[in-house]
Amino acid sequence: MSEKLTTPPPVPTENDEAENGAETKKKKNKNEKTNEAEEIVRFSPDTNTGLTDEQAALRMEQGLNNSEPKKYSKTYGSIFFGNICTFFNFLCLMATVALILAHAPLSQFTFVVIFCCNIIVAIVQEIRAKIKIDKLSILSAPTAKVLRNGKKREIPVSEIVLDDIIFLSAGQQIPADCIMASGSGDVNEALLTGESVPIKKSEGDALLAGSFVTGGHLIARVDKIGTDTYINRLTARAKKYKRPNSEIINSIYLFIKLIGLMIVPVAIFMFFTNLKAEGIVWADIEARGGFMKILLSSNTFDSVIQKTFSVVIGMVPSGLLLLTTVALSVGMIRLAKYNTLVQDMYSLEMLARVNVLCLDKTGTITDGRMKVSDCVLLNNPTDYTVDDILGSMLASLDDNNQTSIALYERFGHSSALQSTAQIPFSSVRKLSAVSFGDIGTFAMGAPEFVLKPMPSRVEKLVKQYAQMGLRVLVLAHSPTQIIGEKLPVIFRPVAIITLSDNIRPDAIDTIRWFKQNDVAVKVISGDNPVTVSEVARRAGIVNASQFISLEGLSPLEVETAANEYTVFGRVTPEQKAILIRSIKKAGNTVAMTGDGVNDILAMKEADCAVSVASGSEAARNVSNLVLQDNNFASMPKIVNEGRRVINNIKNSASLYIMKTLLTLILAVVCITTSSQYFFTTNNMILYEVLISAVPSFVLSLQPNTSRVKGKFIPFVISRALPGALTMALGIIALYTINLSPLATLFNYTTASGEVISLYEPMLILCLTFTGLVMLLRICQPLNLIRAVLFAFCAAACVTVLAVPVLGELVYEGWSELHFNATQILLIVVIVQAAMPVSSGLIKFFDMFNPAEDEPVSTVRYSSSAAAGYTADYDYYGGAGSNYASSAANGKGGAYKRTEEATAPSAQPADDSSADTENKTAASTGGLRAKMSGWKKKFGKKK
Structure with missing residues (x-):
């Protein structure tokens, strides 16, 4: 089967066409014009046969294969000519x-x-930049399995053609933008979107090149290849060379040019x-x-x-x-002693001038791990402790994500209960469940997915915990069993478990140093802004209560918000770049830290880009500085x-x-x-x-x-x-x-x-x-x-x-x-x-020399960020529900916590780590005291 269609080029950003040139969606045949979109024939191959050899050969002849994008760096000849012939x-x-x-x-x-x-040093620097740019590559998968003439073949990713049927399984990187044809599984798009939670994919869903399959088996049809994939359009701008x-x-x-005008x-x-x-x-x-x-x-x-x-x-x-x-x-040599690789020596100047530092939450403020901060018993209908129940569930499910690891560190594994059926966690269900014979079934996950309907007292408690920036799970029980993949209909709450991001031990001191040295810190994340705001507050970031979700906001709205808020959540790669550009327009010198492909547009836009060695290769290649030991605490020494x-x-x-x-x-x-x-x-x-x-x-x-x-x-x-x-x-x-x-x-x-x-x-x-x-x-x-x-x-x-x-x-x-x-x-x-x-x-x-320029203020204090807040919370690795109306007309939200309605700033940055944790614990304790009439603390593990 085949169908005719004309596919316009995908545009990652509004300025992409202006920056990269007008590019058509598909490669052109040799005898066709190269400045018009080509009408091509799209095949709809069966998932049992795939493309025929003739169809694949035609695609290769048309140039519709998954070839590497063209290089944007300067040639060696132009480097020598440009530096010698001056x-x-x-x-x-x-x-x-x-x-x-x-x-x-x-x-x-x-x-x-x-x-x-002078000539030698300039040539060496540009050659180093060229080598770095030429190495910029996101896709690392060398081969892929395709279906041709009904037979599976393993071919280089460069030989994948448009409309090929490919097979993907856990651990593999997706080589081209595809459409799911059959199967199901989870895909991690963190490198592309910044969202760390794997996304459940099913038939008809889009699969983006560069993301990883974390579970399941997928059969997909290739929809975009080579330079047309989202990831290559995203990185094309990062590959373009620009002078420091x-x-x-x-x-x-400039001074030399002025002298040059006078010298002759x-x-x-x-x-x-x-x-x-x-x-x-x-x-x-x-x-x-x-x-x-x-x-x-x-x-x-x-x-x-x-x-x-x-x-x-x-x-x-x-x-x-x-x-x-x-x-x-x-x-550069001195910084090597601090395990810092300087890839662009001129970036040291911009780092020295920085007065705004933009961070991602994970890897800089937090270490990517979570920990259980509290567990509150509501009603346990069994003779087993919560420790026994959760330990037995963890032993049966064998999940491997940050939430399950945090639960394991607190509750461990237990053999107190023997499972008879399990339903592992899914990003669609937002819960996991285990049946233990006559004891019944226990489910754990996002409260709104486990408890339907949710009791009002539990909803109130969940909302209050969520306002603290904590991730909330509920443990619930049903006397009936799991049948196949079907869960019991009615669950009753047993306990509430709260988890918090683990603040890096050195993050508070580092952020305090930046505050003392007149550097404003902003947090830009793909995660829930409420959670990120709380993490920022615990780390001592000034004005952490000024936070906003950029989900659904227009570029103009994002630009307006850039200098109004400190914490930004649900941010796309394009929005990150707009934020950095807008902050720079306000007269600031901006440094940006990042580790994923979703960060590279913003890192390219920043005056100084900093990545970590554990980050993606793309982020390392576009960065000016690489922290080899992944230690954000070395930033003050670098600055x-x-x-x-x-x-x-x-x-x-x-x-x-x-x-x-x-x-x-x-x-x-x-x-x-x-x-x-x-x-x-x-x-x-x-x-x-x-x-x-x-x-x-x-x-x-x-x-x-x-x-x-x-x-x-x-x-x-x-x-x-x-x-x-x-x-x-x-x-x-x-x-x-x-x-x-x-x-x-x-x-x-x-x-x-x-x-x-x-x-x-x-x-x-x-x-x-x-x-x-x-x-x-x-x-x-x-x-x-x-x-x-x-x-x-x-x-x-x-x-x-x-x-x-x-x-x-x-x-x-x-x-x-x-x-x-x-x-x-x-x-x-x-x-x-x-x-x-x-x-x-x-x-x-x-008398005639003006005072030195002072940094432009980047945060405007206000007594109220919004009339309400929208809580799009993550629970057990999934998204939650809305607990209040949005303050941004349904497009995202400008948020402010109710307990900080009149506070112009967040917790002072010079609080010690211990004091911060004590204040958080005290806040949690006060909340629990209010509910002492209807809940009790669970006992120690037997």
């Missing part, structure tokens, strides 16, 4: 060639090493200014055979070229990118390390920007006065190495754990510009003296009686020692390491200048120079004036 690399190459032609000494080529290091969202890196590139006109002006200062005019160039002939033969022209490109190289903060990448790399690195980069970067601004200021002075530029590249080698490069790397390793605030460029310029102006004023002072009658102060008479000017060497001394003064200011406040650093740099500068052979690296002929007392005194006066001048300039610029 504007500044072109300038570097041009400067290198020009300096070679100008017979520059080897000491003037140190900038080439820095540029090469680093404020520092983006600011550095400044270089051209400086070239002609230097020519004029040397007495060379255009007529002389033509008379002497042209530009190239002079370039290759004239020593004067060599000086012009060297000084011109000294401006070009001086304006480029070439070491700034290298400083950033090296400092981040050291941070502190990020803060240390980024704060120190901001402080150290001012040394590089100071050189750029100084070069620009001096170039403007030379152009306006038609003077030759003051330095060649080797004249500035002491400044480049001992005042800029070495101190910046040492300072980048200093402790600094304050939260990163403010914009990079205003912060750095406000600290670099005063220093640049101070050094420029010293150099301009010497320049002014050289133009005046006092220029004789620079004269030096050699042994042969020749009088030479020490003007240029004096400029080098001025630059070096005023630079040391600026370094001393940047090292404030001094500690042992900074004091030793400054002492080392100062001693090294003095040594180089004092040793004639070393001085030749700075200035050709330095070994023959001698400075008199007047010249040394002049330098001392300029250096002495540098400190108060820089202080005055700093105070002046502080």
